Every structure is written in C-alpha cells, then in structure tokens.
Amino acid sequence: MTGPRTSRYARDVAVVAFAQSDHLRRTDELSEVEMVMPVLHEVLAATGLKAGEIGFTCSGSSDYLAGRAFSFTMTLDGVGAWPPISESHVEMDGAWALYEAWVKIQTGEADTALVYSYGKSSPGSLRDVLTRQLDPYYLAPLWPDAVALAALQAQALVDAGETDESALAAIAARSRADAAANPHAQLRGAVPQGDYQVRPLRTGDCPPVGDGAAAVVLAAGDLARQLCERPAWITGIDHRIEAHGPGLRDLTDSASTRIAAQHAGVFDAPVDTAELHAPFSSQEVVLRKALGLGGSGTDSGSGTDSGFGAVAVNPSGGALAANPMMAAGLIRIGEAAARIHRGASDRAVAHATSGPCLQQNLVAVLEGDPR
C-alpha cells in the first residue's frame, strides 16, 4: 500500500473514527462523565478497540466551565483507566489534545490514540465566564465578553469593506441550513437573525451556547487501514498563537491561521472541504481569507460555490450550529474526517480556534487514499 499523497512526517497517522454527542442547550440530568461515556463507547465500537488496547489517551477540557478544580479526573472514569493507561490532558480544545496524541504517535511510542473533549456551558453564564480568559490586569477587569470582542472584530471587517451585515446574515443562514442534515447540531434549519447582541452582530451571527462532547481515534500506518475502510490521513497539522491583546492585532486577518496553514501544507493542493471553527459569522470571513478559500460565504456550503473550485465550507453547519466549548474544534477535525471516511471528500482542511478574536489557531489537512 502506498501512503497518503503528501505526508511530510515520519509516520502516516489517520483519523479512523469520530463520534459526538447531540449538542444541547442544557444537560442538567447528565454529569460530564455521563455525557462523555456514550461518545467514548461509540468511537471505540467503530474501531473494535477497547480502552485498554489504545496506546495513548488525551483529552481537552476546562475547569472554569466545570466550576471545579481537576474536573477532568472525573471524566477519566468514563474511559475506564484500569489497568492504568498512558494518558494526558490539555486545558485546551480537544483539537490540541489530538495534536499532542499525534505527536505521541510520531515518536513511535504509540500506534493508536483515543482523543476526547467536552464542555458543559449550561451551568454558568458563558459570556461572563469567558471574560476570565483575558489578561487579568488590563482586560479582564473591564469584563468585555466574547460577543463584545467578536463584535469589535466584526465592526473592523465592516469598516474595512470586507463584509456587511447582510453578508454575515447569509453566512449564518447557510450554516443553519446545512446543519439541517446534521442530527447532532443544536441549531438547524431556518433561524431568525434576531436583534443585535452587540452591534453589528445579531443573535443569528452568534453561536448557540450548549453542552456536548466529541471523540476521535487515531491510528498509524497499516493499522489505520485495518480499522477503517478509508482512513482520513493527517498529512499536515500545525498550530500558532498570536498576541493576546485584541488591540495588538489586525482583527480583519488571522496571521496565525495562515502560518499554521502553510506549515500544514494547505496551499500545496486544492481542498474540497473546509471545516472552520468560526463561532461568529464574521470570523468565517477572516478564516476564508487566511486559508485562501475565497468567497463571501454566502453561497451554499454543500459544494456549489462555483467561483472557488467547489469548496464545501462547514457542511456540518459549523460552530454556528453547535459550539460546545472545548469540543467544537475537535469536532471540525472529526467532521472533515467523517466526510473522507464516507467518500464525500478527498482533501479537507480542518481548523480550530481558541482565545478572544481567533487568538490561537490550529490547522490540519486530511486526505483520503486515491480512489
């Protein structure tokens, strides 16, 4: 068997399975471990592997969402870490847990990895909680919330002539229309744009707040082919961070996304699918520019964007349809991989973000074997 077309690493590593919960506004009846466990069972069942057969396990979550220290120690119970397992955790979106696991497989110390992440936003006020993510001396005391900061970015885009409110509304409408085919999405079909949350962003431009979990299994080389009929090979993956202060950045662009994309090889060949972690409609505009996807985002994501080689952008509906904190980035990789698994894509780019106004970004290129 030949490897994937453009791999640049010591080992060929693929996403061989993906599972996610239904993303819901609240899950009061479920603890985090109860939310995660069915997803873990589903993703392992897809490969036939048991938790104890996995070479490395890595998760992503946030104590601030859980409202308690070491919250991830409880969800480890959902894995069943007995006998003891080789395991790690990042206080980041699961996309970065996937990155750590991918590195582990590259060292040769593991051939398979289980990656999962989850977030329950429902117990608190997410807008308030996320203000605690900001510079504690100069920014957090002002309590600017995630919507307000995204609105600053959106206004900068409008001022620069890169978008307008109707274009943003079209992105939101397209995302929810595409999500109609996604049974896990929280917002599906026609959703009214509503009133301004913070000008120029309306309710429809903002992601739903909700709870959810996701999991992925990675495998290397021939093992990947044994576990999955059409593995989604990670032919490139990289992540970059930018200055924290929104005032220190050009908010109409995403330099870190572009650098990560270059290192991941996005521009080496055309992609047919892009799963972008753009919680706000305006952020899709920024990411399209950084990734060279073009387009205003107003056309259907199902592949009919005639001007741009038919790149399907967020065919899952993206983060505008479901944005479980700490999982939504991993879900982008999972959704892109799932399209490759079922033959709907041959080369896809997946993106994850963290921090205010797209401060930190991860980009992965996924490819299927030639058909």
Place this chain on the structure above:
Amino acid sequence: MNKEPVAVVGIGQTKHVAARHDVSIAGLVREAAVRALADAELTWADIDAVVIGKAPDFFEGVMMPELYLADALGAVGKPMLRVHTAGSVGGSTALVAANLVAARVHRTVLTLAFEKQSESNAMWGLSLPVPFQQPLLAGAGGFFAPHVRAYMRRTGAPDAVGSLVAYKDRRNALKNPYAHLHEHDITLEKVQASPMLWDPIRYSETCPSSDGACAMVLTGRAGAARSPKPPAWVHGGAMRSEPTLFAGKDFVSPQAGRDCAADVYRQAGITDPRREIDAVEMYVPFSWYEPMWLENLGFAEEGEGWKLTEAGVTELDGDLPVNPSGGVLSTNPIGASGMIRFAEAALQVRGQAGEHQVPGARRAMGHAYGGGAQFFAMWLVGAQEPTG
C-alpha cells in the same frame, strides 16, 4: 522507530517564595524563561515552540492563562500548548515538550510550569463544595493523611520516620538558593513538636504554598552539540493514569506509579534502580510519601522503604540521595513542582546543582504525581547520550 535523542540544555527557576507581590503572572514566568535561555545561551528566536503547564486555573483566577502569557513567553507566531494533569503537570509538560523534539516536529522547545499561589488559597481551591465532598476533607492533606496512616499500619514503620524526611529536606533546602523555605534554625525536635494538621501529618511535614516558575530548554542532538554547558540527556520518560476511586485501588502504592516507573526503567535499560540511579527528585508533598514512593518506584522492597529513610540512605551524602534540592517539602508552586523535580534531576547529571550537587551523579530520576495518587509522570536523565 528512530527517535531524536532529547537533551536539556537550559534550566531556569525563580526564587520560590510565599508571595511574589513584585511581579505579575507574566513577570513571574518570564523570569524563569529568561534564566533558562541564558543558561542555554540561546535567545527567543531559537525557540520553535512553547509548552506550558500549571495546575487548576482557579489558583490564579485566570481561565487558560497561557493565552494571556503568549506575549511574555515569546510565543507570538509560534505553537503554544497548555498541559494540565493535576499535580503531575510539571512533569507531564516536560514530557510533552520532549516528545515534540523526539518526534522531530520541532528542534528546540521551551517548556515552563508555574503557580502563583498567593493569588488565591490553594487549600480551599482544592476543596470541593459540600455535598460533593465531606466538610472535613480540606485540601490535599485531608485526602492523603489516611493513606499515610494505612502505610504506617501496613509496614509497622515507627512514627518518627516522617519527621526524619522533613528534617532532611528542610536542611537540603538550605543548600538550594531557589528553595522557598530556608529554616536555618530547623531541628528534628522542632519538626516533631510542630502542630498536628491532619493526623499523622504535622505542620512541618507538609509542603509550603509557593509562588514560582521553572523553565527548561529541550533540544535534539544538534542543539546539544552547541550547548555551552553539559546537557542532560533524556533516557526514558512516561506517564500513567488510573481512576481516582475504585474497588481494590491501592492508595499506598498505586499500580499506575509502579507501571510508570517500570516503563521508564525499560526505556533507560535500568534493571536495579537502587544501584544504577544516583539521585532522585521525587514528589513528596507530605513527608511520609518518601518511604511510600521508595517502594512504589522499586528502590525498596514492599514494606522496606522506611528503613532506607531511617538508615540515612536518602540523605544528601547517603547512597541514594532523595530530594537534594529540598523537594516539594521546601518549595511548592503546585503546577511547577513536577517540573522542578525534572529540572533538578537534570541539574544533578549536568553537575550544575551547586551546593546540593550529588558528587559524580550520572543518572537521576525526576518524579511527579497528582490527583488522588492517580496521575504519574517520570523521567530519567543521564550525563551521557543514550546508546540505544
């Protein structure tokens, strides 16, 4: 598969203290990072990626503080990862960074761990609200004291062993300029007369609450060849986890700790750790954990660990010095404590440990644990490049 050998070429620490009121969180981490770069005679431009770790975000009241720290750590335009594996995080963070070099994803990586505990109260930060935890199980000491008592019952260890560990570590700390506690008038009698906090753990047998950071520069063979000081080579590294609570869990000697050590020894070709390892920096937040971990890590037979401590084997001039730096009992910025163990082990094999240097140390072990004695991270470093 052929991994890139990983070398520690730069180490930096802050002077650990109860409260660093003079610096911000960014100032604290940058101080350690700048010292690590200076030690390696490298600049920010030589760093390809930053891997940072710390314990719960509630300790400083900043959610995912690495986002705000990207600027201070020269990470802008670079990859930055944030690890959190409870008390073992400082060790896990170093291992994640080492893997980036071993996998040849990056050439040179800055890894750093910190805690600025004066921003909050760690004991209550670790205590869950009622009804999720019983009201008297305050802090880590409340959790671990029964397991210490179980060890004493199981082995018949005399009551005084714990105070011997504390007395040793506090005296070792006097030789380490970065240690938090410098108790120049410490005596064994004072340790034994200190108040009982969580029976059988006395006040002087517990770790302090510290502000501090520790950083290391990790690189591959080419970087090591340019290193101005002798590098410490990573001969083995591993993480293991098990659940917090389950029927049959051995809190005194958790299986995950034994498995983790066995993995590290296998990688490093160690068959007799007691004889082949020259110094150990182990995570001992409460004095009794020294004899407990001596057994868990295979330095002593089951039930025999306390005899090594009692016989002075683990003293700085013993044949298996444990925590020559003064250990967690003298310095505990929680998120950094594991990395300090890893860095102090590296200092020993580089011959750079100053007054607390173990003469001729060739192989040293760094050990960290966290959660309910369930997360383990360890590495073994050597003065020579690994052969295998």
